[in-house]
């Protein structure tokens with residue numbers, strides 16, 4: 039993934055989550071976004087992160103989620 043792709047995915051998921059109104063919608067977006075590679079989940083703290091974030095808990099972003 040290029041830096042531009044990473045940035046545009048981060049912008050896209052930010053806009054989608056900004057338009058979500060209920061926790062059910064937000065949860066569904068997170069699930070779909072992780073599957074599509076728009077978010078990645080830290081295996082240590084299980085937080086979801088945007089693709090332009092490189093590390094969490096002192097560890098690099100895993101290549102696959």
Ligand SMILES: [Zn+2]
Pocket residue numbers: 080081082083084085094095
């Ligand atoms: Zn973490």
